Amino acid sequence: MIRGKSLSERLWAAAVWSLIGFFILNLFGLIATVVTSSFATRWLGTWLPAGWTTRWYTAAWTEFQLDDVMVVTFQIVFLVVALSGLIGVPAAYAMARRDFPGKRLVMLLFLLPLLVPPITFGIPLATVLYRTGLAGSMSGVVIANLVPTVPFVILVMIPFIEQVDPRIEAAARVFGAGTFQLFRHVLLPILAPGVLAALLLVLVRTIAMFELTFLTAGPTSQTLVVALYYAVFAAGVRSVQSIDAMAVIYMVTTLVWLVIALRFVNPTQIVARAKQQPAE
Amino acid sequence: MRALAADHAPGLRVRLAAHGLDGVTLLVVPAALFVLGLFIYPFAYGFWLSFNPKAGGVLANYGRFFSDAYLYGTIATTLWLALPVTLLNLALAVPIAFRVRLMRRQRLLTTILVIPITLGTVLVAEGLLNYLGPQGWFNRTLLWLGLVSSPVRLINNYWGVFLSLLITGFPFTFLLTLSYLTGIDPALENAAATLGAKPAQRFRHIFLPLLLPGLAITFCLSFVQAFSVFPSAVLVGAPAGPTRVISIAAYQAAFEEYDYSMASAVAIVMGLVQLGIVAAVLGARGLLYRGPAGGGKG
Numbered sequence: 290m291i292r293g294k295s296l297s298e299r300l301w302a303a304a305v306w307s308l309i310g311f312f313i314l315n316l317f318g319l320i321a322t323v324v325t326s327s328f329a330t331r332w333l334g335t336w337l338p339a340g341w342t343t344r345w346y347t348a349a350w351t352e353f354q355l356d357d358v359m360v361v362t363f364q365i366v367f368l369v370v371a372l373s374g375l376i377g378v379p380a381a382y383a384m385a386r387r388d389f390p391g392k393r394l395v396m397l398l399f400l401l402p403l404l405v406p407p408i409t410f411g412i413p414l415a416t417v418l419y420r421t422g423l424a425g426s427m428s429g430v431v432i433a434n435l436v437p438t439v440p441f442v443i444l445v446m447i448p449f450i451e452q453v454d455p456r457i458e459a460a461a462r463v464f465g466a467g468t469f470q471l472f473r474h475v476l477l478p479i480l481a482p483g484v485l486a487a488l489l490l491v492l493v494r495t496i497a498m499f500e501l502t503f504l505t506a507g508p509t510s511q512t513l514v515v516a517l518y519y520a521v522f523a524a525g526v527r528s529v530q531s532i533d534a535m536a537v538i539y540m541v542t543t544l545v546w547l548v549i550a551l552r553f554v555n556p557t558q559i560v561a562r563a564k565q566q567p568a569e
Numbered sequence: 570m571r572a573l574a575a576d577h578a579p580g581l582r583v584r585l586a587a588h589g590l591d592g593v594t595l596l597v598v599p600a601a602l603f604v605l606g607l608f609i610y611p612f613a614y615g616f617w618l619s620f621n622p623k624a625g626g627v628l629a630n631y632g633r634f635f636s637d638a639y640l641y642g643t644i645a646t647t648l649w650l651a652l653p654v655t656l657l658n659l660a661l662a663v664p665i666a667f668r669v670r671l672m673r674r675q676r677l678l679t680t681i682l683v684i685p686i687t688l689g690t691v692l693v694a695e696g697l698l699n700y701l702g703p704q705g706w707f708n709r710t711l712l713w714l715g716l717v718s719s720p721v722r723l724i725n726n727y728w729g730v731f732l733s734l735l736i737t738g739f740p741f742t743f744l745l746t747l748s749y750l751t752g753i754d755p756a757l758e759n760a761a762a763t764l765g766a767k768p769a770q771r772f773r774h775i776f777l778p779l780l781l782p783g784l785a786i787t788f789c790l791s792f793v794q795a796f797s798v799f800p801s802a803v804l805v806g807a808p809a810g811p812t813r814v815i816s817i818a819a820y821q822a823a824f825e826e827y828d829y830s831m832a833s834a835v836a837i838v839m840g841l842v843q844l845g846i847v848a849a850v851l852g853a854r855g856l857l858y859r860g861p862a863g864g865g866k867g
Contacts, residue, residue, distance in 0.1 A: 305668045319696035380600030389589035406797030412836040413615025497689035556679035
């Protein structure tokens with residue numbers, strides 16, 4: 290590790306740190322505004338609200354029928370997590386262990402849904418799902434959400450599986466393990482942390498996945514983030530604090546899972562696969 | 570067919586296995602079929618549908634798109650948002666990543682930066698409406714510091730969307746850049762330093778050539794995300810005017826006019842613009858060094 294000592298280097302470092310500080314300050318300001326507003330009785334033209342209350346939470350919960358929305362959200366999210374694991378992990382295993390003709394093409398096939406933004410492929414996808422009558426229902430939302438999550442699981446798992454020495458599996462074979470035993474006693478325990486990490490990332494991403502759910506959801510299959518969008522979109526009909534209370538409920542729901550996920554993954558893994566960092 | 574043939578001719582099975590085709594390889598089939606059916610097919614279907622307009626000839630949708638300023642103007646509007654934001658995000662991410670790379674407790678910072686990505690654009694847009702509004706803390710602070718004499722208008726216009734893309738896009742760009750940067754073996758920098766290279770020289774001659782291919786990918790991913798901006802353009806932007814981005818045009822065609830054919834045409838145009846920029850950047854990337862940047866598996 291090389292650290293600069295000269296004045297210009299220190300000034301540069303200070304400038305970079307103040308940029309980071311400014312960004313984080315505004316980020317927390319943004320979040321704090323929403324939280325403060327959700328507990329405010331009246332907040333007009335002052336630094337802080339006139340008084341504090343929790344009534345907006347009960348108001349938002351009944352107004353936006355959040356118990357229904359929460360049930361739908363978690364049904365959709367857990368279905369997406371389970372299905373993307375079931376489809377993605379075996380495919381990742383094949384991609385990591387075998388070199389077959391056309392592998393690069395298959396890899397490109399899995400990369401595309403992650404590279405093309407959801408709104409671009411969401412519109413043709415929603416069209417197909419509406420034509421087949423699947424859109425507007427929960428299954429349509431789950432199918433649409435699986436399109437980016439299956440490749441995501443594959444791409445997160447491939448390097449993880451590649452790290453596992455194939456000689457461990459060969460050794461298990463030598464000692465007479467069948468395919469199922471190999472899977473149950475060797476692969477599953479080794480891959481469990483990676484699968485858990487990949488699925489937690491899918492979970493966090495799916496709760497926050499707006500575009501695909503928005504394009505395919507009907508009135509009974511809205512997730513929390515889509516309900517929040519409609520609430521903000523139709524702002525003016527309802528009080529700001531009530532919408533902010535809903536936003537806080539959404540934030541808490543997402544951040545709880547983020548905190549859980551971060552116990553198992555490096556934050557950079559949420560966007561990319563990073564080289565192993567030296568232990569802190 | 571292949572499995573059937575293999576049962577009768579073990580020789581074939583062995584030959585297939587030699588090419589990496591055996592039972593394990595078949596595990597890739599469900600996922601591949603899934604992506605083919607729900608990603609490639611809808612695109613192909615949308616492509617076909619865009620040439621079968623509700624009224625008019627084969628190219629009627631595209632003709633309408635490129636003759637109506639309200640529609641073709643969205644390309645420029647979206648580029649005018651997405652390109653500056655992406656470049657600014659990259660310009661901020663590189664120096665910050667270089668600094669953070671040396672940090673011991675990186676995890677706290679990366680965790681904080683992951684928060685806006687996790688919360689998503691809808692929540693950021695909702696927060697910005699309050700925070701940047703005329704009565705919000707941001708404007709209050711500016712007034713209190715005496716930097717402005719009246720509140721700056723930052724929402725329901727271009728800047729609202731710009732800042733929302735900055736808040737969700739910067740962490741994404743930064744974390745990608747950081748992961749590419751930490752993939753470069755520090756021994757290379759140490760070697761350069763031992764040989765007497767100054768920090769600027771180390772950046773110019775060691776890091777930059779190794780980092781550029783990664784930065785090209787980062788640019789593409791960040792650009793494509795910014796180009797497909799949708800919720801924040803509606804919520805904190807001016808969706809009828811300066812931030813009427815191309816995704817809004819596609820959405821309106823599909824869900825307000827119920828003209829899926831036109832919507833598909835807009836989505837295809839959107840995809841082609843993204844593809845064009847990405848292909849240009851990746852084409853330039855092909856000219857760069859793409860070799861090992863560290864010991865072991867990168």
